[in-house]
Amino acid sequence: MTSLDPARDRRAADDGDAARWRELYDDAPCGYLTATDDGTLTRVNATFCTWTGHRREALLGTRLQRLLPVGDRILWTTACLPRLRTTGAVAETMVEVVSADGARRAALLSATRRPPGDGEPAELRVVVFAAHERRRHERELVDALRRAREAESQRVQAEQEMRRRALRDDLTGLPNRAALVERLEEDLTGRPREGVGVLLVDLDHFKAVNDSLGHAAGDELLVLVAERLTAAVRGSGLVARLSGDEFVVVDELADDARAAAVAERLIEVLTAPVVLQDLEIVVSASVGVARSVAGEGAERLLHRADVAVHRAKARGRNCVEVHDPDHVDPAAGRLRLLGELRQGIERGELVVHYQPRMDLRGDRLAGVEALVRWQHPERGLLPPAAFIGVAEESGLVRRLGARVLDEALAQTAAWARAGGAPVEIAVNLSARQLADADLVPLVERTLERHGVAPALLTLEVTETALMDDPDAALLTLTALKRLGVTLAVDDFGTGYASFTYLQRFPLDELKIDRSFVAGMEGSRGDAAIVATCVQLARSLGLRSVAEGVETAAQREALVSLDCDMAQGYHYARPLPADELARWAGRR
Ligand code: C2E
Ligand code: CA
Ligand code: CA
Numbered sequence: 001m002t003s004l005d006p007a008r009d010r011r012a013a014d015d016g017d018a019a020r021w022r023e024l025y026d027d028a029p030c031g032y033l034t035a036t037d038d039g040t041l042t043r044v045n046a047t048f049c050t051w052t053g054h055r056r057e058a059l060l061g062t063r064l065q066r067l068l069p070v071g072d073r074i075l076w077t078t079a080c081l082p083r084l085r086t087t088g089a090v091a092e093t094m095v096e097v098v099s100a101d102g103a104r105r106a107a108l109l110s111a112t113r114r115p116p117g118d119g120e121p122a123e124l125r126v127v128v129f130a131a132h133e134r135r136r137h138e139r140e141l142v143d144a145l146r147r148a149r150e151a152e153s154q155r156v157q158a159e160q161e162m163r164r165r166a167l168r169d170d171l172t173g174l175p176n177r178a179a180l181v182e183r184l185e186e187d188l189t190g191r192p193r194e195g196v197g198v199l200l201v202d203l204d205h206f207k208a209v210n211d212s213l214g215h216a217a218g219d220e221l222l223v224l225v226a227e228r229l230t231a232a233v234r235g236s237g238l239v240a241r242l243s244g245d246e247f248v249v250v251d252e253l254a255d256d257a258r259a260a261a262v263a264e265r266l267i268e269v270l271t272a273p274v275v276l277q278d279l280e281i282v283v284s285a286s287v288g289v290a291r292s293v294a295g296e297g298a299e300r301l302l303h304r305a306d307v308a309v310h311r312a313k314a315r316g317r318n319c320v321e322v323h324d325p326d327h328v329d330p331a332a333g334r335l336r337l338l339g340e341l342r343q344g345i346e347r348g349e350l351v352v353h354y355q356p357r358m359d360l361r362g363d364r365l366a367g368v369e370a371l372v373r374w375q376h377p378e379r380g381l382l383p384p385a386a387f388i389g390v391a392e393e394s395g396l397v398r399r400l401g402a403r404v405l406d407e408a409l410a411q412t413a414a415w416a417r418a419g420g421a422p423v424e425i426a427v428n429l430s431a432r433q434l435a436d437a438d439l440v441p442l443v444e445r446t447l448e449r450h451g452v453a454p455a456l457l458t459l460e461v462t463e464t465a466l467m468d469d470p471d472a473a474l475l476t477l478t479a480l481k482r483l484g485v486t487l488a489v490d491d492f493g494t495g496y497a498s499f500t501y502l503q504r505f506p507l508d509e510l511k512i513d514r515s516f517v518a519g520m521e522g523s524r525g526d527a528a529i530v531a532t533c534v535q536l537a538r539s540l541g542l543r544s545v546a547e548g549v550e551t552a553a554q555r556e557a558l559v560s561l562d563c564d565m566a567q568g569y570h571y572a573r574p575l576p577a578d579e580l581a582r583w584a585g586r587r
Contacts, residue, residue: 031107031128036121039063039081048128053100064126067097069104074471075504079478084113084124086482092541094131094503106131138503138539145532149493152525169241171219172226180240180248184298187250196292197253199263200305201229201270204284204317206245209276217276221283224274232269248302253291256322263287263320271318284318291322338390341374345399349375352407353574356583357426357545357567360559365584367424367458369567370408371574372400392430401433402442409450409457411577416452418581426458426488431465435472440479447483454484458509462490466505474505481506488545493533503540510537514548514568520557527557534561 025032031048035041044059052067065073072095080090089112096104108129116122167179175183187196203225210218222245229239229247237251249266253259270285288309292301308323315321344350354368374382391397405427412425433439447454459480466473466489477487488509489502493516512533519526530546537544546558549568558566572583 030130031126033064033124033126033128035064035124035126037081037085037113037124039065039076039124042123051099051130052097052105055100069096069098071504072096074474078475079481079506080109080111083482084111088113088115097128138536141532141536141539145529145536148525148528148532152529155525172223172241174226174230174247175238175240177240177242180238180242180250181298181302183238183240184250184301188292188296188298188301195252195254196301197251197259197262198290198292198301198305199249199251199259199266200242200288200290200302200309201225201247201249201266202286202288202309202313203245203270204286204313206283209281209283213277213279220276221274225270225283228269228272229266232266242302248305253289256289256291259289259291259322260320263289263322267318267320286312286317287320288312289320289322334390337387338394338396340376341387341391341400342396344374344376345396345403349377350400350403350407351375351381351576352404352411353576354411354580355567355574356572356580357424357565358571360555360563360566365423365587366565367426367456368580369426369460369574370404370411370428372404372428388430392432395432397430397432398436398438401428401430402446404428405443405446406449409446409452412452412456413450414577415581422453422456424456424458424486425452426460428460428490429465431462431468434461434465434476435469439476440483443480443485444483447485455486458486458488460488460490460511463492463494477505477507493529507540507542509545510540510542511545511547512563514546517546517548517554517558517568518550520554521551530558530563531561534558534563537564538562 026046028045028047031051032043032045033041033048034043040061040063041059044056046056048054049056049059054067065076068076075093075095080093083090089110091110093109095107095109097107098104108131109126110129111124111126114123114125167176167182168174169176184196184198203221206218206221209221222241225245225247226239226241229249233239233249233251237249240248240250242248249262251262253262266287267285270283273280273282275281286309288305288307288311290301290304290308304323308321312319312321351373352370353373354370356365357367357369358364359366372384372388374387376382388397388400391400408425408427412423415423429439436442443457443459447457461473461477481487486508487506488511489505489507490511491513492510493513510533512530516526516529516533520530521527534544543564545565545567546554546563547567549555549558549566549570551570554568555566555570572580575583
């Protein structure tokens with residue numbers, strides 16, 4: 001279709017091309033935006049306008065961040081814009097875009113930045129994909145997770161109910177010894193300070209009643225005693241039958257005087273005359289009292305009450321003895337531990353053990369997790385549970401964490417020097433460390449000092465620590481991410497993290513809590529939770545790691561769920577560095 005004027009033909013073709021390009025730009029199946037370095041919009045395509053209901057004229061000259069709700073705005077200005085300036089690109093960030101009618105639409109946003117040059121200022125080029133479907137899919141997963149958790153808690157409740165029934169004493173209907181111990185443990189851990197009182201009531205001469213009037217009368221007496229004790233505490237305390245003629249009353253007892261008063265009342269109600277087989281008899285009882293001190297367990301508390309009741313009987317029955325624990329100040333115990341730990345850290349008593357993390361596809365060693373222990377000069381090798389608590393409370397955990405990081409990275413560098421494939425190293429961060437302003441520079445310095453590539457380091461943060469102060473955590477994680485380290489959410493499933501936050505944190509890895517993995521074979525609820533966690537991880541683009549894998553069956557199940565990595569005693573316990581090297585050599 002050439003005419004006699006080639007110049008005009010070319011012009012027409014160019015015009016046609018420009019129209020085609022404009023059409024491609026405007027009607028593309030996604031939003032296209034360009035903006036200046038501070039986010040001010042310079043061009044928007046028609047799709048974006050139709051999709052959001054904003055007029056083009058209204059958009060041009062405003063800032064992109066004004067179209068985002070506040071959380072996403074923080075994400076965009078504190079994470080995306082700086083990243084665009086340093087690396088020139090951000091990929092697939094999940095945000096919500098506020099439409100003209102105020103509705104929020106889920107969107108997936110990718111951007112590149114053309115640096116300034118040839119007299120032109122820098123330009124941001126942003127592609128926006130509608131993400132309803134993906135968001136809906138994720139909601140479904142979260143719902144499934146919630147339902148699985150609910151099913152699981154119902155199952156646990158049903159199980160507890162069955163156990164409760166098994167925990168009754170047949171004769172009196174009172175809780176039995178097992179139930180008592182369980183309840184006491186709950187009370188004691190729920191409120192780990194003094195003041196839980198145990199009154200052990202032992203009937204005097206019960207054997208004589210049994211022998212002279214027969215077992216039926218003996219039983220009748222026990223039922224009556226149970227009723228009297230229950231009436232005496234009237235709902236404020238718990239009454240249980242320990243064995244034979246021994247009963248226990250648990251009550252809140254602020255001091256020894258109050259304890260003695262309650263004990264006297266119990267003796268009083270018991271000594272009222274009883275008619276058994278037309279015979280009026282008078283029972284008496286001895287009572288041993290013990291009040292809990294901080295950190296005390298149920299068995300020890302019961303034992304002290306038992307010691308007291310024996311003393312009461314020895315003193316001539318029908319009386320009360322209160323056990324004095326020669327009570328060491330529990331606060332002093334913690335202070336001493338803290339002092340020792342501080343010294344221990346300085347003296348290099350912390351040791352780091354390493355537990356293999358296996359790639360489930362191919363079953364090969366992918367990395368290790370660093371787990372701290374304390375080589376205590378008198379008490380031997382202590383697990384973190386024995387000292388992380390006080391360290392966290394006091395803030396000493398920052399120093400401890402810095403030591404562990406240093407040691408772990410030194411070891412990683414040593415392994416790298418020894419040859420072989422580079423080992424990824426995972427290190428745990430506590431909530432305090434996450435809130436520490438010095439964390440990011442500390443990590444950066446330590447990586448540099450040992451010449452370890454940031455990509456080899458994974459930092460594990462628990463779900464609970466993340467949710468302590470999610471906004472602060474977002475900023476810290478974003479800064480850590482910028483260093484190039486890998487970020488994992490630890491103990492996932494135990495902390496009820498808000499999904500909105502979870503997807504906003506720049507995470508790379510989701511560690512499924514070992515309690516769910518442990519229940520996988522027995523409990524259908526746990527299996528569903530693990531399956532959902534794996535899917536959730538995939539949908540968020542995270543790798544999934546199952547912890548606490550102890551059996552081949554669990555490993556098989558995880559492989560079939562397409563879980564990425566696993567860690568647990570099935571492969572190896574946490575080992576000292578040299579043993580780990582030998583373990584790896586044997587495989
Ligand atoms: P975590 O991060 O969940 O670490 C995994 C724990 O599970 C470790 O206990 C490990 O020995 C144990 N484990 C591994 N495989 C299995 C298994 O198959 N079955 C069972 N039952 N357990 C398994 P560990 O070493 O006692 O550490 C306990 C916790 O202490 C850690 O839990 C972590 O939260 C904390 N922790 C350990 N090292 C550090 C540290 O350097 N800094 C901080 N802040 N916390 C640490
Ligand atoms: Ca961990
Ligand atoms: Ca964990």
